[in-house]
Amino acid sequence: MTGETPKAPVDLFVIGGGVNGVGVARDAVGRGLSVTLAEMHDLASATSSASTKLYHGGLRYLEYYEFRLVREALIEREVLLKAMPHISWPMRFVLPHHKGLRPWWLLRLGLFLYDHLGGRKILPATRSLDLARDVAGTPLKSEYRRAFEYSDCWVQDxxxxxxxxxxxxxxxxxxxxxxxxxxxxxxSAEDGNTLWKISLEDETGPRAPVFARALVNAGGPWVADLLKGTLGIETKEKVRLVRGSHIVTKKLYDHDRCYFFQGTDGRIIFAIPYEQDFTLIGTTDQDHHSSSEHVECTPEEADYLCRFASDYFRQPVTRDDIVWTYSGVRPLYDDGASSATAATRDYVLSLREDGAPLLSVFGGKITTHRKLAEAVFHKLSHHFPQAGADWTAGSTLPGGDFPVTDAARLPEKLKADYPFLDFAMALRLFRTYGSECWTLLGDARALADLGRDFGGGLTEREVCWLVEKEFARSAEDIVFRRTKLGLRMSPEEIAALDDWLQNAG
Structure with a gap:
Protein backbone atom coordinates (compact mmCIF):
# COMPACT_ATOMS: atom_id res chain seq x y z
CA MET A 1 0.00 0.00 0.00
CA THR A 2 1.36 3.41 -0.94
CA GLY A 3 0.66 6.77 0.59
CA GLU A 4 -0.44 9.67 -1.61
CA THR A 5 -3.21 12.23 -1.84
CA PRO A 6 -5.85 10.95 -4.28
CA LYS A 7 -8.05 13.29 -6.26
CA ALA A 8 -11.86 13.13 -6.16
CA PRO A 9 -12.38 9.40 -5.66
CA VAL A 10 -15.45 7.75 -7.16
CA ASP A 11 -17.49 5.32 -5.13
CA LEU A 12 -17.24 2.44 -7.56
CA PHE A 13 -14.92 1.55 -10.43
CA VAL A 14 -16.05 -1.26 -12.73
CA ILE A 15 -13.70 -3.19 -15.02
CA GLY A 16 -15.50 -4.67 -18.02
CA GLY A 17 -18.11 -3.41 -20.47
CA GLY A 18 -20.09 -6.61 -20.93
CA VAL A 19 -23.62 -7.18 -19.71
CA ASN A 20 -22.58 -7.80 -16.10
CA GLY A 21 -20.18 -4.87 -15.79
CA VAL A 22 -22.52 -2.39 -17.44
CA GLY A 23 -25.43 -3.78 -15.40
CA VAL A 24 -23.46 -3.21 -12.18
CA ALA A 25 -22.56 0.34 -13.21
CA ARG A 26 -26.16 1.20 -14.11
CA ASP A 27 -27.52 -0.28 -10.88
CA ALA A 28 -24.99 1.57 -8.72
CA VAL A 29 -25.31 5.00 -10.35
CA GLY A 30 -29.09 4.74 -10.05
CA ARG A 31 -28.63 4.37 -6.28
CA GLY A 32 -26.79 7.69 -6.16
CA LEU A 33 -23.22 6.38 -6.21
CA SER A 34 -20.50 7.91 -8.36
CA VAL A 35 -19.37 5.32 -10.90
CA THR A 36 -16.68 4.93 -13.57
CA LEU A 37 -16.46 1.97 -15.96
CA ALA A 38 -13.60 1.03 -18.27
CA GLU A 39 -13.84 -1.43 -21.17
CA MET A 40 -10.68 -2.28 -23.11
CA HIS A 41 -12.53 -2.68 -26.42
CA ASP A 42 -16.09 -1.80 -27.45
CA LEU A 43 -19.09 -2.46 -25.23
CA ALA A 44 -20.29 -6.06 -25.53
CA SER A 45 -17.36 -6.84 -27.80
CA ALA A 46 -16.81 -10.35 -26.43
CA THR A 47 -19.22 -12.76 -24.72
CA SER A 48 -22.16 -10.35 -24.50
CA SER A 49 -22.52 -10.03 -28.28
CA ALA A 50 -21.95 -13.73 -28.97
CA SER A 51 -24.88 -15.32 -27.15
CA THR A 52 -27.84 -17.24 -28.57
CA LYS A 53 -29.81 -13.98 -28.10
CA LEU A 54 -32.23 -15.46 -25.55
CA TYR A 55 -33.19 -14.71 -22.03
CA HIS A 56 -34.73 -17.85 -20.72
CA GLY A 57 -35.16 -19.97 -17.66
CA GLY A 58 -32.76 -22.61 -18.91
CA LEU A 59 -34.96 -25.65 -19.38
CA ARG A 60 -32.04 -28.07 -19.52
CA TYR A 61 -30.58 -26.73 -16.25
CA LEU A 62 -33.39 -28.55 -14.45
CA GLU A 63 -31.55 -31.78 -15.24
CA TYR A 64 -28.63 -30.49 -13.16
CA TYR A 65 -30.96 -29.53 -10.27
CA GLU A 66 -30.18 -25.82 -10.61
CA PHE A 67 -33.65 -24.91 -9.37
CA ARG A 68 -32.69 -21.58 -7.80
CA LEU A 69 -31.01 -20.41 -10.99
CA VAL A 70 -33.95 -21.54 -13.15
CA ARG A 71 -36.52 -19.92 -10.87
CA GLU A 72 -34.63 -16.61 -10.77
CA ALA A 73 -34.22 -16.66 -14.56
CA LEU A 74 -37.89 -17.51 -15.17
CA ILE A 75 -39.01 -14.59 -13.01
CA GLU A 76 -36.54 -12.29 -14.75
CA ARG A 77 -37.93 -13.08 -18.22
CA GLU A 78 -41.01 -10.93 -17.67
CA VAL A 79 -39.19 -8.25 -15.67
CA LEU A 80 -36.79 -7.79 -18.60
CA LEU A 81 -39.55 -8.02 -21.21
CA LYS A 82 -41.34 -5.06 -19.60
CA ALA A 83 -38.10 -3.07 -19.42
CA MET A 84 -37.12 -3.46 -23.08
CA PRO A 85 -40.13 -4.49 -25.21
CA HIS A 86 -38.50 -3.01 -28.32
CA ILE A 87 -35.28 -5.07 -28.27
CA SER A 88 -36.86 -8.19 -26.78
CA TRP A 89 -40.05 -10.08 -27.46
CA PRO A 90 -41.72 -13.39 -26.59
CA MET A 91 -41.03 -16.40 -28.76
CA ARG A 92 -42.55 -19.86 -28.89
CA PHE A 93 -40.19 -22.84 -28.87
CA VAL A 94 -41.07 -26.20 -30.43
CA LEU A 95 -39.48 -29.20 -28.69
CA PRO A 96 -39.98 -32.31 -30.84
CA HIS A 97 -40.11 -35.64 -29.05
CA HIS A 98 -37.11 -37.74 -30.11
CA LYS A 99 -37.70 -41.44 -29.49
CA GLY A 100 -34.81 -42.97 -27.62
CA LEU A 101 -33.90 -39.76 -25.79
CA ARG A 102 -35.78 -38.07 -22.96
CA PRO A 103 -39.19 -39.74 -22.56
CA TRP A 104 -42.41 -37.80 -23.22
CA TRP A 105 -43.44 -37.83 -19.55
CA LEU A 106 -40.07 -36.39 -18.47
CA LEU A 107 -40.34 -33.54 -20.97
CA ARG A 108 -43.85 -32.82 -19.76
CA LEU A 109 -42.71 -32.79 -16.13
CA GLY A 110 -39.85 -30.45 -16.92
CA LEU A 111 -42.13 -28.08 -18.81
CA PHE A 112 -44.71 -28.19 -16.00
CA LEU A 113 -41.99 -26.98 -13.62
CA TYR A 114 -40.87 -24.45 -16.21
CA ASP A 115 -44.38 -23.03 -16.43
CA HIS A 116 -44.88 -22.77 -12.67
CA LEU A 117 -41.53 -22.09 -10.98
CA GLY A 118 -41.37 -18.47 -12.09
CA GLY A 119 -44.89 -17.12 -11.60
CA ARG A 120 -45.54 -16.59 -15.33
CA LYS A 121 -48.09 -13.80 -16.07
CA ILE A 122 -47.44 -12.54 -19.61
CA LEU A 123 -46.00 -15.50 -21.49
CA PRO A 124 -48.39 -18.24 -22.68
CA ALA A 125 -48.22 -21.73 -21.20
CA THR A 126 -46.88 -24.95 -22.69
CA ARG A 127 -49.07 -26.93 -25.07
CA SER A 128 -48.64 -30.15 -27.00
CA LEU A 129 -48.49 -30.24 -30.81
CA ASP A 130 -49.43 -32.79 -33.43
CA LEU A 131 -46.63 -32.19 -35.94
CA ALA A 132 -48.61 -33.91 -38.70
CA ARG A 133 -51.21 -31.14 -38.46
CA ASP A 134 -49.27 -28.11 -37.22
CA VAL A 135 -47.20 -25.96 -39.60
CA ALA A 136 -44.26 -26.40 -37.20
CA GLY A 137 -44.01 -29.98 -38.44
CA THR A 138 -43.69 -29.03 -42.12
CA PRO A 139 -39.88 -28.47 -42.23
CA LEU A 140 -39.19 -31.49 -39.98
CA LYS A 141 -38.65 -35.13 -40.88
CA SER A 142 -41.80 -37.24 -40.75
CA GLU A 143 -40.47 -39.35 -37.88
CA TYR A 144 -41.08 -36.42 -35.54
CA ARG A 145 -44.78 -36.67 -34.81
CA ARG A 146 -45.28 -35.00 -31.44
CA ALA A 147 -43.85 -31.92 -29.81
CA PHE A 148 -44.28 -29.51 -26.96
CA GLU A 149 -44.42 -25.77 -27.50
CA TYR A 150 -43.36 -23.45 -24.67
CA SER A 151 -42.39 -19.80 -24.15
CA ASP A 152 -39.12 -17.94 -23.72
CA CYS A 153 -37.85 -14.56 -24.93
CA TRP A 154 -35.52 -13.17 -27.57
CA VAL A 155 -33.17 -10.28 -26.84
CA GLN A 156 -30.75 -8.24 -28.92
CA ASP A 157 -27.84 -8.88 -26.60
CA SER A 188 -4.09 5.64 1.77
CA ALA A 189 -6.26 8.74 1.67
CA GLU A 190 -5.79 11.75 3.96
CA ASP A 191 -8.82 10.72 6.01
CA GLY A 192 -7.22 7.37 6.81
CA ASN A 193 -9.40 5.33 4.48
CA THR A 194 -8.00 3.04 1.82
CA LEU A 195 -8.74 3.57 -1.87
CA TRP A 196 -7.99 1.84 -5.12
CA LYS A 197 -5.74 3.69 -7.52
CA ILE A 198 -6.53 2.43 -11.02
CA SER A 199 -4.03 2.98 -13.82
CA LEU A 200 -5.48 3.36 -17.32
CA GLU A 201 -4.35 3.45 -20.91
CA ASP A 202 -6.31 4.29 -24.06
CA GLU A 203 -5.41 4.48 -27.75
CA THR A 204 -3.37 7.65 -27.19
CA GLY A 205 -1.37 6.31 -24.24
CA PRO A 206 -1.58 6.49 -20.42
CA ARG A 207 -4.49 8.37 -18.86
CA ALA A 208 -4.78 10.02 -15.49
CA PRO A 209 -5.43 7.41 -12.79
CA VAL A 210 -8.84 7.07 -11.18
CA PHE A 211 -9.26 6.59 -7.43
CA ALA A 212 -12.19 4.52 -6.16
CA ARG A 213 -13.61 3.40 -2.84
CA ALA A 214 -14.48 -0.03 -4.27
CA LEU A 215 -13.46 -2.02 -7.33
CA VAL A 216 -15.59 -4.50 -9.28
CA ASN A 217 -13.84 -6.96 -11.58
CA ALA A 218 -16.41 -7.91 -14.21
CA GLY A 219 -13.83 -8.87 -16.82
CA GLY A 220 -15.76 -11.85 -18.15
CA PRO A 221 -13.29 -14.27 -19.79
CA TRP A 222 -10.46 -12.12 -18.38
CA VAL A 223 -11.68 -12.08 -14.75
CA ALA A 224 -8.96 -14.46 -13.55
CA ASP A 225 -6.27 -12.81 -15.71
CA LEU A 226 -7.16 -9.45 -14.17
CA LEU A 227 -6.89 -10.84 -10.67
CA LYS A 228 -3.56 -12.58 -11.11
CA GLY A 229 -1.92 -10.36 -13.70
CA THR A 230 -3.24 -6.81 -13.57
CA LEU A 231 -4.09 -6.76 -9.86
CA GLY A 232 -1.39 -9.16 -8.70
CA ILE A 233 -3.71 -11.13 -6.43
CA GLU A 234 -3.36 -14.87 -5.90
CA THR A 235 -6.62 -16.78 -5.67
CA LYS A 236 -7.75 -20.41 -5.80
CA GLU A 237 -10.92 -19.45 -7.65
CA LYS A 238 -10.84 -20.36 -11.31
CA VAL A 239 -12.88 -19.62 -14.39
CA ARG A 240 -13.82 -22.31 -16.90
CA LEU A 241 -13.82 -20.92 -20.42
CA VAL A 242 -16.43 -22.56 -22.63
CA ARG A 243 -16.67 -21.64 -26.30
CA GLY A 244 -20.14 -21.36 -27.79
CA SER A 245 -20.31 -21.15 -31.58
CA HIS A 246 -23.25 -20.35 -33.83
CA ILE A 247 -24.01 -20.45 -37.52
CA VAL A 248 -26.40 -18.15 -39.36
CA THR A 249 -27.96 -19.69 -42.46
CA LYS A 250 -30.34 -18.59 -45.15
CA LYS A 251 -33.93 -18.83 -43.94
CA LEU A 252 -34.79 -22.51 -43.39
CA TYR A 253 -38.54 -22.25 -42.77
CA ASP A 254 -41.39 -19.76 -43.06
CA HIS A 255 -43.10 -19.60 -39.66
CA ASP A 256 -41.99 -17.45 -36.70
CA ARG A 257 -41.39 -20.14 -34.08
CA CYS A 258 -38.09 -21.54 -32.81
CA TYR A 259 -36.95 -25.13 -32.41
CA PHE A 260 -35.32 -26.78 -29.43
CA PHE A 261 -33.51 -29.89 -30.66
CA GLN A 262 -32.10 -32.68 -28.49
CA GLY A 263 -28.97 -34.54 -29.52
CA THR A 264 -27.88 -38.10 -28.91
CA ASP A 265 -24.73 -36.71 -27.25
CA GLY A 266 -26.78 -35.06 -24.51
CA ARG A 267 -26.43 -31.58 -26.02
CA ILE A 268 -29.23 -29.33 -27.24
CA ILE A 269 -29.30 -26.65 -29.92
CA PHE A 270 -31.77 -24.00 -31.01
CA ALA A 271 -32.88 -23.04 -34.51
CA ILE A 272 -34.31 -19.51 -34.40
CA PRO A 273 -35.74 -17.07 -36.97
CA TYR A 274 -33.11 -14.34 -37.24
CA GLU A 275 -33.17 -10.79 -38.60
CA GLN A 276 -36.26 -11.54 -40.74
CA ASP A 277 -34.42 -13.37 -43.54
CA PHE A 278 -32.12 -15.84 -41.77
CA THR A 279 -32.01 -18.74 -39.29
CA LEU A 280 -29.68 -18.83 -36.29
CA ILE A 281 -28.45 -22.26 -35.12
CA GLY A 282 -26.46 -22.84 -31.95
CA THR A 283 -24.76 -23.34 -29.69
CA THR A 284 -21.79 -25.62 -29.11
CA ASP A 285 -20.08 -26.23 -25.77
CA GLN A 286 -16.31 -26.64 -26.12
CA ASP A 287 -13.69 -26.02 -23.47
CA HIS A 288 -11.57 -23.03 -24.49
CA HIS A 289 -8.12 -23.01 -23.00
CA SER A 290 -7.01 -19.38 -22.89
CA SER A 291 -8.62 -15.96 -22.79
CA SER A 292 -6.00 -14.82 -25.29
CA GLU A 293 -6.84 -17.61 -27.73
CA HIS A 294 -8.63 -16.43 -30.88
CA VAL A 295 -12.36 -17.11 -30.70
CA GLU A 296 -14.07 -18.33 -33.85
CA CYS A 297 -16.48 -20.98 -34.99
CA THR A 298 -14.22 -23.77 -36.16
CA PRO A 299 -15.02 -25.82 -39.29
CA GLU A 300 -15.62 -28.81 -37.00
CA GLU A 301 -18.16 -26.86 -34.94
CA ALA A 302 -19.94 -25.62 -38.07
CA ASP A 303 -20.14 -29.20 -39.37
CA TYR A 304 -21.43 -30.38 -35.98
CA LEU A 305 -24.23 -27.81 -36.00
CA CYS A 306 -25.14 -28.67 -39.61
CA ARG A 307 -25.31 -32.40 -38.78
CA PHE A 308 -27.28 -31.77 -35.60
CA ALA A 309 -29.90 -29.64 -37.37
CA SER A 310 -30.03 -32.07 -40.30
CA ASP A 311 -31.11 -34.84 -37.92
CA TYR A 312 -34.38 -32.91 -37.61
CA PHE A 313 -34.94 -30.91 -40.80
CA ARG A 314 -36.20 -32.64 -43.95
CA GLN A 315 -33.84 -30.57 -46.06
CA PRO A 316 -30.25 -31.16 -44.87
CA VAL A 317 -28.38 -28.09 -43.61
CA THR A 318 -25.01 -27.78 -45.32
CA ARG A 319 -22.00 -25.48 -45.32
CA ASP A 320 -23.42 -23.85 -48.45
CA ASP A 321 -26.38 -22.60 -46.39
CA ILE A 322 -24.14 -20.69 -43.95
CA VAL A 323 -23.91 -16.92 -44.44
CA TRP A 324 -22.13 -16.00 -41.19
CA THR A 325 -20.69 -17.58 -38.08
CA TYR A 326 -19.81 -16.17 -34.69
CA SER A 327 -18.38 -17.50 -31.48
CA GLY A 328 -17.91 -16.34 -27.90
CA VAL A 329 -16.37 -17.60 -24.69
CA ARG A 330 -18.58 -18.04 -21.66
CA PRO A 331 -16.59 -17.46 -18.45
CA LEU A 332 -18.20 -20.07 -16.19
CA TYR A 333 -17.26 -20.57 -12.57
CA ASP A 334 -15.08 -23.67 -12.42
CA ASP A 335 -17.09 -26.01 -10.22
CA GLY A 336 -15.14 -29.09 -11.26
CA ALA A 337 -17.83 -30.47 -13.59
CA SER A 338 -16.66 -33.26 -15.86
CA SER A 339 -17.85 -31.58 -19.07
CA ALA A 340 -18.42 -28.10 -20.43
CA THR A 341 -22.11 -28.90 -20.85
CA ALA A 342 -22.50 -29.82 -17.17
CA ALA A 343 -20.59 -26.81 -15.79
CA THR A 344 -22.76 -24.48 -13.74
CA ARG A 345 -24.29 -21.40 -15.42
CA ASP A 346 -24.88 -19.79 -12.03
CA TYR A 347 -22.79 -16.80 -10.97
CA VAL A 348 -20.40 -16.56 -8.05
CA LEU A 349 -19.42 -13.25 -6.44
CA SER A 350 -16.08 -13.22 -4.63
CA LEU A 351 -15.48 -10.34 -2.20
CA ARG A 352 -12.08 -9.39 -0.72
CA GLU A 353 -12.15 -6.76 2.04
CA ASP A 354 -8.55 -6.47 3.14
CA GLY A 355 -8.41 -2.71 2.61
CA ALA A 356 -10.60 -1.21 -0.08
CA PRO A 357 -13.12 -3.83 -1.25
CA LEU A 358 -12.63 -5.82 -4.44
CA LEU A 359 -15.50 -7.87 -5.81
CA SER A 360 -14.94 -10.29 -8.70
CA VAL A 361 -17.75 -11.68 -10.83
CA PHE A 362 -17.45 -15.27 -12.01
CA GLY A 363 -19.99 -16.66 -14.45
CA GLY A 364 -23.47 -15.32 -15.01
CA LYS A 365 -25.75 -15.11 -18.02
CA ILE A 366 -27.71 -12.43 -19.83
CA THR A 367 -31.00 -13.48 -18.23
CA THR A 368 -29.75 -12.89 -14.69
CA HIS A 369 -27.61 -9.77 -15.28
CA ARG A 370 -30.02 -7.47 -13.39
CA LYS A 371 -30.24 -9.74 -10.36
CA LEU A 372 -26.47 -10.17 -10.44
CA ALA A 373 -26.02 -6.40 -10.36
CA GLU A 374 -28.32 -6.15 -7.34
CA ALA A 375 -26.41 -8.95 -5.63
CA VAL A 376 -23.11 -7.14 -6.25
CA PHE A 377 -24.41 -4.03 -4.54
CA HIS A 378 -25.88 -5.99 -1.63
CA LYS A 379 -22.43 -7.49 -0.97
CA LEU A 380 -20.91 -3.99 -1.00
CA SER A 381 -23.80 -2.12 0.63
CA HIS A 382 -22.24 -1.78 4.09
CA HIS A 383 -19.54 0.36 2.47
CA PHE A 384 -22.18 2.71 1.03
CA PRO A 385 -24.89 3.31 3.65
CA GLN A 386 -25.99 6.42 1.76
CA ALA A 387 -27.01 4.46 -1.34
CA GLY A 388 -30.60 4.12 -2.47
CA ALA A 389 -32.80 1.03 -2.64
CA ASP A 390 -33.15 -1.52 -5.44
CA TRP A 391 -34.71 0.24 -8.43
CA THR A 392 -34.05 -1.47 -11.75
CA ALA A 393 -36.98 -3.91 -11.71
CA GLY A 394 -39.43 -1.18 -12.65
CA SER A 395 -37.22 0.90 -14.92
CA THR A 396 -37.29 0.82 -18.73
CA LEU A 397 -34.32 1.19 -21.04
CA PRO A 398 -34.20 4.04 -23.60
CA GLY A 399 -36.87 3.45 -26.22
CA GLY A 400 -38.75 0.89 -24.13
CA ASP A 401 -41.28 3.18 -22.46
CA PHE A 402 -44.42 1.51 -23.80
CA PRO A 403 -46.51 -1.52 -22.77
CA VAL A 404 -45.49 -4.95 -24.05
CA THR A 405 -48.95 -5.25 -25.60
CA ASP A 406 -48.23 -2.26 -27.90
CA ALA A 407 -45.13 -3.81 -29.44
CA ALA A 408 -47.09 -5.42 -32.29
CA ARG A 409 -48.90 -2.26 -33.44
CA LEU A 410 -46.22 0.40 -33.10
CA PRO A 411 -44.17 -0.63 -36.19
CA GLU A 412 -47.33 -0.09 -38.25
CA LYS A 413 -47.77 3.33 -36.65
CA LEU A 414 -44.15 4.17 -37.44
CA LYS A 415 -44.70 3.23 -41.07
CA ALA A 416 -47.91 5.30 -41.20
CA ASP A 417 -46.11 8.32 -39.76
CA TYR A 418 -43.17 7.88 -42.17
CA PRO A 419 -44.69 6.49 -45.40
CA PHE A 420 -41.34 6.44 -47.18
CA LEU A 421 -40.32 3.47 -44.99
CA ASP A 422 -41.22 -0.01 -46.18
CA PHE A 423 -42.51 -2.31 -43.46
CA ALA A 424 -39.26 -4.30 -43.15
CA MET A 425 -37.30 -1.11 -42.45
CA ALA A 426 -39.96 0.21 -40.06
CA LEU A 427 -39.88 -3.08 -38.15
CA ARG A 428 -36.09 -3.13 -37.98
CA LEU A 429 -35.90 0.46 -36.76
CA PHE A 430 -38.60 -0.11 -34.16
CA ARG A 431 -36.91 -3.28 -32.89
CA THR A 432 -33.71 -1.29 -32.57
CA TYR A 433 -34.82 2.09 -31.19
CA GLY A 434 -38.39 1.58 -29.99
CA SER A 435 -40.23 4.77 -29.12
CA GLU A 436 -37.10 6.78 -29.93
CA CYS A 437 -37.64 6.07 -33.65
CA TRP A 438 -39.78 9.19 -33.84
CA THR A 439 -36.94 11.27 -32.37
CA LEU A 440 -34.33 9.68 -34.63
CA LEU A 441 -36.39 10.20 -37.81
CA GLY A 442 -37.59 13.63 -36.73
CA ASP A 443 -39.02 15.71 -39.57
CA ALA A 444 -37.75 13.45 -42.38
CA ARG A 445 -40.16 13.14 -45.28
CA ALA A 446 -38.05 10.99 -47.59
CA LEU A 447 -35.17 8.55 -47.30
CA ALA A 448 -32.88 11.22 -48.75
CA ASP A 449 -33.54 13.33 -45.65
CA LEU A 450 -31.71 10.67 -43.59
CA GLY A 451 -28.41 11.39 -45.33
CA ARG A 452 -26.00 9.01 -46.95
CA ASP A 453 -27.12 5.42 -47.54
CA PHE A 454 -24.28 3.14 -46.44
CA GLY A 455 -26.04 -0.01 -47.65
CA GLY A 456 -28.31 -2.56 -46.03
CA GLY A 457 -30.75 0.18 -44.98
CA LEU A 458 -28.17 1.96 -42.79
CA THR A 459 -28.38 5.74 -43.11
CA GLU A 460 -26.13 8.57 -42.02
CA ARG A 461 -28.64 9.75 -39.45
CA GLU A 462 -28.71 6.34 -37.80
CA VAL A 463 -24.91 6.16 -37.77
CA CYS A 464 -24.68 9.59 -36.12
CA TRP A 465 -27.22 8.52 -33.50
CA LEU A 466 -25.17 5.43 -32.62
CA VAL A 467 -21.94 7.43 -32.41
CA GLU A 468 -23.40 10.27 -30.35
CA LYS A 469 -25.62 8.25 -28.00
CA GLU A 470 -24.38 4.65 -27.92
CA PHE A 471 -20.56 4.84 -27.84
CA ALA A 472 -20.05 3.41 -31.36
CA ARG A 473 -16.70 4.19 -32.93
CA SER A 474 -16.15 1.74 -35.79
CA ALA A 475 -18.12 0.03 -38.53
CA GLU A 476 -17.90 -3.27 -36.62
CA ASP A 477 -19.45 -1.60 -33.57
CA ILE A 478 -22.40 -0.55 -35.71
CA VAL A 479 -23.04 -3.35 -38.19
CA PHE A 480 -22.27 -6.40 -36.05
CA ARG A 481 -23.16 -5.26 -32.52
CA ARG A 482 -25.63 -2.37 -32.29
CA THR A 483 -27.29 -3.67 -35.45
CA LYS A 484 -26.79 -6.82 -37.52
CA LEU A 485 -26.80 -4.97 -40.83
CA GLY A 486 -23.43 -6.51 -41.65
CA LEU A 487 -25.47 -9.49 -42.85
CA ARG A 488 -26.87 -7.25 -45.62
CA MET A 489 -23.80 -5.17 -46.45
CA SER A 490 -20.87 -5.99 -48.69
CA PRO A 491 -17.28 -5.85 -47.40
CA GLU A 492 -16.80 -2.77 -49.57
CA GLU A 493 -19.78 -1.01 -48.00
CA ILE A 494 -18.53 -1.82 -44.49
CA ALA A 495 -15.06 -0.52 -45.36
CA ALA A 496 -16.59 2.68 -46.76
CA LEU A 497 -18.50 3.16 -43.51
CA ASP A 498 -15.29 2.75 -41.54
CA ASP A 499 -13.58 5.34 -43.73
CA TRP A 500 -16.47 7.77 -43.22
CA LEU A 501 -16.35 7.30 -39.46
CA GLN A 502 -12.62 7.98 -39.34
CA ASN A 503 -12.95 11.12 -41.45
CA ALA A 504 -16.01 12.33 -39.53
CA GLY A 505 -14.08 11.91 -36.29
Missing amino acids: ARLVSLMARDASERGATIMTRTRVTGAEQV
Missing part, protein backbone atom coordinates in the same frame (compact mmCIF):
# COMPACT_ATOMS: atom_id res chain seq x y z
CA ALA A 158 -25.33 -6.22 -27.63
CA ARG A 159 -28.07 -3.57 -27.84
CA LEU A 160 -29.07 -4.42 -24.29
CA VAL A 161 -25.53 -3.57 -23.19
CA SER A 162 -25.22 -0.34 -25.18
CA LEU A 163 -28.63 0.87 -23.96
CA MET A 164 -27.75 0.12 -20.34
CA ALA A 165 -24.47 2.01 -20.80
CA ARG A 166 -26.32 4.96 -22.26
CA ASP A 167 -28.81 4.93 -19.39
CA ALA A 168 -25.97 4.74 -16.85
CA SER A 169 -24.17 7.62 -18.57
CA GLU A 170 -27.28 9.77 -18.58
CA ARG A 171 -27.63 9.11 -14.84
CA GLY A 172 -24.08 10.34 -14.24
CA ALA A 173 -21.75 7.38 -14.74
CA THR A 174 -18.51 7.80 -16.69
CA ILE A 175 -18.27 5.13 -19.41
CA MET A 176 -14.83 4.75 -20.99
CA THR A 177 -14.54 2.42 -23.97
CA ARG A 178 -11.27 1.35 -25.58
CA THR A 179 -9.60 2.04 -22.25
CA ARG A 180 -7.53 -0.69 -20.62
CA VAL A 181 -6.90 -1.07 -16.90
CA THR A 182 -3.15 -1.61 -16.69
CA GLY A 183 -2.86 -1.88 -12.92
CA ALA A 184 -4.53 -1.21 -9.60
CA GLU A 185 -3.07 -0.72 -6.14
CA GLN A 186 -4.37 0.29 -2.75
CA VAL A 187 -3.41 3.72 -1.42
